[in-house]
Amino acid sequence: MSESELDTKNGKTKASKLSAIKFQKEARHSYMRQTQMQDSLIDAERGTILIVDDTQDNLLLLSLMLSEQGYRIRKAVNGETAIKIVQKVLPDLILLDINMPGMDGYEVCKQLKADPVTANIPVIFLSAFNEVFDKVKAFAVGAVDYIAKPFHLEEVLVRVENQLTIYTAKIQVDRLNEELEQRVRQRTAQLEATNRELEKEIIERKKIQHQLEASNLELEKEIVERQKIQELLWHMALHDNLTDLPNRGFFIKQLEKAIKRSSQEEDYLFAVLFLDCDRFKVVNDSLGHLVGDKLLIAVGHRLKSCLGSTGTIARFGGDEFTILLEEIKDIRDTTATAEKLLEAMSEPFSIQERDIFINLSIGIVIGSKEYQQPEMLLRDADIAMYRAKEMGKACYQVFEKGMHDRAQKLMELETDLRLASDRSEFVVHYQPIVSLNSGKISGFEALVRWKHPKKGFLSPTEFIPIAEETGLIVPIGLEALREACNQLKTWQNQKITSIPLTISVNLSVKQFSQPNLIEEIDKILEETELEGSSLKLEITESAIINNDMLATEILQKLKSRKIQLLIDDFGTGYSSLSYLHRFPVDTIKIDRSFVSRITENGENVEIVKAIIKLAQDLNIGVIAEGIETPQQCKQIKDLGCEFGQGFFFSKPLEQQSVAAIFS
Numbered sequence: 001m002s003e004s005e006l007d008t009k010n011g012k013t014k015a016s017k018l019s020a021i022k023f024q025k026e027a028r029h030s031y032m033r034q035t036q037m038q039d040s041l042i043d044a045e046r047g048t049i050l051i052v053d054d055t056q057d058n059l060l061l062l063s064l065m066l067s068e069q070g071y072r073i074r075k076a077v078n079g080e081t082a083i084k085i086v087q088k089v090l091p092d093l094i095l096l097d098i099n100m101p102g103m104d105g106y107e108v109c110k111q112l113k114a115d116p117v118t119a120n121i122p123v124i125f126l127s128a129f130n131e132v133f134d135k136v137k138a139f140a141v142g143a144v145d146y147i148a149k150p151f152h153l154e155e156v157l158v159r160v161e162n163q164l165t166i167y168t169a170k171i172q173v174d175r176l177n178e179e180l181e182q183r184v185r186q187r188t189a190q191l192e193a194t195n196r197e198l199e200k201e202i203i204e205r206k207k208i209q210h211q212l213e214a215s216n217l218e219l220e221k222e223i224v225e226r227q228k229i230q231e232l233l234w235h236m237a238l239h240d241n242l243t244d245l246p247n248r249g250f251f252i253k254q255l256e257k258a259i260k261r262s263s264q265e266e267d268y269l270f271a272v273l274f275l276d277c278d279r280f281k282v283v284n285d286s287l288g289h290l291v292g293d294k295l296l297i298a299v300g301h302r303l304k305s306c307l308g309s310t311g312t313i314a315r316f317g318g319d320e321f322t323i324l325l326e327e328i329k330d331i332r333d334t335t336a337t338a339e340k341l342l343e344a345m346s347e348p349f350s351i352q353e354r355d356i357f358i359n360l361s362i363g364i365v366i367g368s369k370e371y372q373q374p375e376m377l378l379r380d381a382d383i384a385m386y387r388a389k390e391m392g393k394a395c396y397q398v399f400e401k402g403m404h405d406r407a408q409k410l411m412e413l414e415t416d417l418r419l420a421s422d423r424s425e426f427v428v429h430y431q432p433i434v435s436l437n438s439g440k441i442s443g444f445e446a447l448v449r450w451k452h453p454k455k456g457f458l459s460p461t462e463f464i465p466i467a468e469e470t471g472l473i474v475p476i477g478l479e480a481l482r483e484a485c486n487q488l489k490t491w492q493n494q495k496i497t498s499i500p501l502t503i504s505v506n507l508s509v510k511q512f513s514q515p516n517l518i519e520e521i522d523k524i525l526e527e528t529e530l531e532g533s534s535l536k537l538e539i540t541e542s543a544i545i546n547n548d549m550l551a552t553e554i555l556q557k558l559k560s561r562k563i564q565l566l567i568d569d570f571g572t573g574y575s576s577l578s579y580l581h582r583f584p585v586d587t588i589k590i591d592r593s594f595v596s597r598i599t600e601n602g603e604n605v606e607i608v609k610a611i612i613k614l615a616q617d618l619n620i621g622v623i624a625e626g627i628e629t630p631q632q633c634k635q636i637k638d639l640g641c642e643f644g645q646g647f648f649f650s651k652p653l654e655q656q657s658v659a660a661i662f663s
Helices: 003-044 056-068 079-088 105-114 132-140 153-200 202-238 248-264 280-287 289-307 331-344 374-390 401-420 460-470 473-494 517-528 541-545 548-560 592-596 606-617 630-638 655-662
Strands: 048-052 072-076 093-097 123-127 145-148 270-277 311-317 320-326 349-351 354-356 360-366 396-398 426-435 441-452 456-458 502-506 535-539 564-570 587-590 621-624
Touching (some): 048 079, 056 072, 105 123, 123 153, 132 374, 145 153, 202 248, 248 311, 248 320, 248 374, 270 331, 280 289, 289 320, 289 349, 289 354, 331 396, 360 374, 401 441, 401 460, 426 473, 426 655, 441 460, 441 655, 460 473, 473 502, 473 655, 541 564, 548 564, 587 606, 592 630, 606 621
Parallel strands (some): 441 502, 587 621
Antiparallel strands (some): 270 320, 311 320, 349 354, 426 441
């Protein structure tokens, strides 16, 4: 080979090396620019949220709130529409109502999770339900969180932002993985090219090997960074972002292990404790959600410190915590732990230089081979916890089978209650109110009765509390008011008596707090053509005491329509009677518990006597409820009471039986 040919060859080799080095640098700079551009796009865009709710008010409220925070909003009023929208444009997060006509939220979520294209979209359920079945089912179909109605806007924003943060982080990890794989392929290609070059250029092997080692070192650094991100995501996925305690997902996994171990080891015994902070909503409503969050952090820290290494504690959601105790000897180990936790919570929490007291209601369930799924254990522990609340709160209850049966019956009753209005199963009975001086009927109290298709007539004590809790009391109460007004107008038209009869109808606390109450009453009076002076509304003391400003406004409007106001169950509520001066009360009804304690010898009459004297001094009418014997009637009359009501005069009557009284 000539000298000129050798120079030419060496020149090509050098140019090839420079080209490879330049390609590596350009690829690295291109990767950094692309990563910076994508990170900028993520920071600039808050994401798209699909809101699915059949209630327009909820859609409007959530849309306005989230739009103001910079989110792009899409809306759907039912499940079918939501599926179509998602198929066209993928949102970053879905707020999904559970209870919708047609396809409910559970089915919508199940379909989305079954489609690989939409399976990873986070779904937050919106629900007014409180039962553990709803919570468990929600997470079983793939939801990442739930928000209870009515909404707390701060809570909605925090939960939405948290889930979008996790979702964005997952996308970033997927992007990094893809880019890393691409770079590995590029490095492999470079390595092959380098090996071919080494075969041709043995003399350059050390230099190229040095470049390869540098590239591998950089790759190792990137792998370490990837592992850190994955560890962070794993921690976020299994821990609560507020308290940093293990979350629901982590707890359920531990519970699955305990169930499996229980089936394999005869002597292994474990227990689950379900804890709920009593009256935590009062803290949020009075001191704000920031204080509420700090209180939850403090509660979680104290519970963890008290528990030590004897169990696994997790924040299950909201103000609920769960504890798994393993390798216990018997139930006494568990109850001792519960008593220790209750004692620890007796000390106040110092939050922002303020002492706050918070108690716990604890439900306990002992693991056994009957439990095959975590949801079953959590369900029964939750039932026991609610039983503890019913027993007075700040205590614990151990689950018994009867509790589950009772919960099932209540759920069945609630389901039947929701269908009862559509099936016209509610009827109104009328109990006479009698003048004790003349012995004549002056009016009637309208009482709702439920004629169950299988169980017959149910006592109000069996379904009214459920109707109050679920909010069904509002439509039931309005329908009862409409029926009672219409019936009184019919009797007036029939002229069954010359006495100007009145009708008394009960208003629940929830009805009284409805913003459109006056409009609904006006509408019913107009439809039935009944004069307002013929209508009396009965409410409890708590209805007007809890919000006296609202009560004053409503009562003044009722007064302007000549509608009379009666305080029901008087004497069983507030010890302060100053509201009798402040509100336009027409009549008080002495609770039957006072009347029933009056004996034939005239004992226990002092309270009744004092109530009647108070009413007379304030120029307020008095009705005694629950008069059942001639002796009670005489004693009540002798004390100066104007009117009476009870089985002594008549039980509540169907409308057909009322006309017979006057014939």
